[in-house]
Amino acid sequence: MNPQMNSSISDVVLPSMEINSQRRRLKSIALWGVSMASLLLVVLIVFDILFSVVSRGVPGLNWSVFTTQTSGIAGGLQNAILGTLMLIVISMVISAPLGILGGIYIALFADSRLAALVRFLSEVLAGVPSIVIGYFGYMVLVLQFKMGFSALAGSLSLAIITLPYIVRTTDASFRQIPSQYFEGAIALGLTPLMALRTVLMRLALPGVLTGLLLALSIALGETAPLIFTAGWSNFNPNLQLVKNPVAYLTYVVWTYLNEPYKAAHQLAYTAALLLVIIVLILHVLVRMLQRSSTKQA
């Protein structure tokens, strides 16, 4: 019979090591406990936020919220919902092509020093506080370019904020594609652009879309830059993009909570609930895309 089959731990481990291992086990239990507690704390906070937003927002959620415009401190949120959609759509129309093309350029075509420089500048831009972007938008777009408080000034400010995120995720999605795919494609006689369009794009697409959705949810939640550039309007947005203030949901949350009226508070809670719901949907979409991309690889 194999002697090792019947041996106990003290036969194979030195006594000093055994004591050590007990101490180690205690340490590991303690560490496990601490990390579990911190995790619970974070989860609790998330649920607390969700609970308070939902419990206070739901009572105000009815059809008229979507069908009527804000009047004074009451009314619905139709103007703010449409305004928010308009702002994020225009900002994405501006930042998505720029960000994706820029990301592709630094990932595949730029020489390494230029790429590093652009990456660094993009990090810096991502780190600039959004209130500073808002102030810049006010000085340059609203005043200097005479756009006034408007959808265009607001969208451009949001585009500046989201651009570095789109550049970064596009860059990362293309750089993580193993070089064998690009080489395999050009070895068949494809031009680099053909390889990009047909083979690489397919591999990078889930990552790029993830970046776009994250950028969308960032744009959705911004308040500071819009206060300086979009203004506020009690009416639905229209196609006049300059010198025409526009409403948005975060303004309602920020301003109406400071009003001394119950109706105003209710509107603010409902606006917050709508924002949370949209962000949740976007993040579920991101997760689904990421899962499909890992399955592909």
Place this chain on the structure above:
Amino acid sequence: MTNDTVALDDSVHLTESELLELEAVLTGGIHMQKNAEIAKETVIRVENLSAYFGHKQVLNHLQLEIKDKEITALIGPSGCGKTTFLRTLNRMSHTVPGFRHEGTVNVLGLDVSLVRDVESFRRAVGMLFQRPNPFPMSILDNMTLALRLFGVSKKERIEIAKAKLDEVGLYDDLKDRLNQSPFSLSGGQQQRLCLARALAVQPKVLLLDEPASALDPKSTKLLEDLFVRLAEHMTIVIVTHNLAQAKRIAKRTAFMEAGEIVEYELTDKLFYHPSDPRTRVYVEEQIG
């Protein structure tokens, strides 16, 4: 199916008029006569090739002629430059920033550093990589992608795809799964699919970069048999760490060390009667 294959095989056959035509397309007729004479027998002629990545020299005065319709093996320790050399033959090395070379590399009568239409050149000089790299699209799309981009009609594309899959022995297994993902195939099948994909654009030269190093012995044998058959009508250059493989399939073998070609001989002579002591040491150590 068999008839199709034969017909396509004939079109791969390297005739002198075809060469002239290819060359006329690629260089606009410059040096036409001179190079066609070289290309008749010798498909690849390397003279005094030195190559660098930045300041680091990786190839040192290589001198080599590779004949048509033969398999030529490149062997040597890791980092000796054999893969860089192989990738210089279809300008793949040139895509690496900081790469430059001196001396002339003449492939199919074309000086690689003067080739203007790199894409047509790479169509004529196909390549198979160390790891199977099917594209993330269906098996059929893998086969037809390049042909579609080059403007081949749909009917013709599918015919070529089927013929080439048949040529590598995959068609019968895959004919009902052509629209499925290639990632469910075994490694050996994926590599044969990549080979069929490379053959679909009808190259005259095939460069193989350790094509079987990630495969099991049975898949390796299948691939080797294919290479031998393909070499009846095309030129094949293979980089391999597997000396037995070189012995099995290559007519000639070059032993490289530290960026130099130590010895280039008929395979049997190189393995059994090496003239350079460095070759003898390497061959004996590897075979044990």
